[in-house]
Amino acid sequence: MDIDHIIVANAKAAADAFITMSLNLAKPAGVTLDIATVEQAAEKLNSGKLDHKKVMVVLGNTAETLALVEKIPEISAINYGGLPQKEGARQFGKAIYLTDEEIAHSRALKEKGIRLEMRQVPAHSAELLNDQL
Template sequence: MGNIVLARIDDRLIHGQVAVVWASHVKADMIIVVDDEVAGDPTQQMLLDLAAPQDVETLYLTVDGTLEKISQISFNKRVLIIVRDVSILLKLVEEGLPIKEINIGNMHFKEGKRQITPTVWMDEKDIEAFKKLVSLGIKCEIRRVPSEKGREITEFIQEV
């Protein structure tokens, strides 16, 4: 199984911040986007590939196909996983994906969500998913870029 060096929630998926800053920071040589829509859309994949560093391999997987595919990746690969939604990571963790820490980058406004930080908006479903992840011993930290001081999600979900 690939060596997961970062699991990130970012509804923009691959973009400059992820591709240049985070991939470099964790020395990733593979970015895996877990997203059913993107996994089935070669045009979106091509556009996301344009934002990825040339020396970093990209892979686009459906949620249901992720565990099987990741188990086939060499442990020598340093893998950065990106999803749009916390519920995807919760499902993958519950199915056995070995994630110890989650980086929360961008969860933008959608109807029914309230602002937690300038870049993170959540609804009750998101909060419950984060509570479950924390109860499983997974560190969940809001941090846009590596140079920024991270803030534990528990600072925000206890008060909400």
């Protein structure tokens, strides 16, 4: 992946100094990293300052994903890289388990015309979640 800038848009990560430090240590060399709330991420993405960059946005859950899409309607595709198994969740892909609430968020994203892909790593081919909702 040829990424210039990563934005982690997650309230928990933005408020936790240990998570912030860990993510900064783990980021690839030469890549800029911002850790922000969804609101802060939307402001940065809508500011135009990153228009010339290749940006990857990482979100922690479907609720924050839906919130970001509502602030940035130009988003046309989302990749579900992994949502771990939890009580009451149904499996949709190799590493995608969704609760009823996450399914509702995903359906709302689908209704906005967003392509929902399931892919853990870039080398894998994407499965389409839209067809399973």
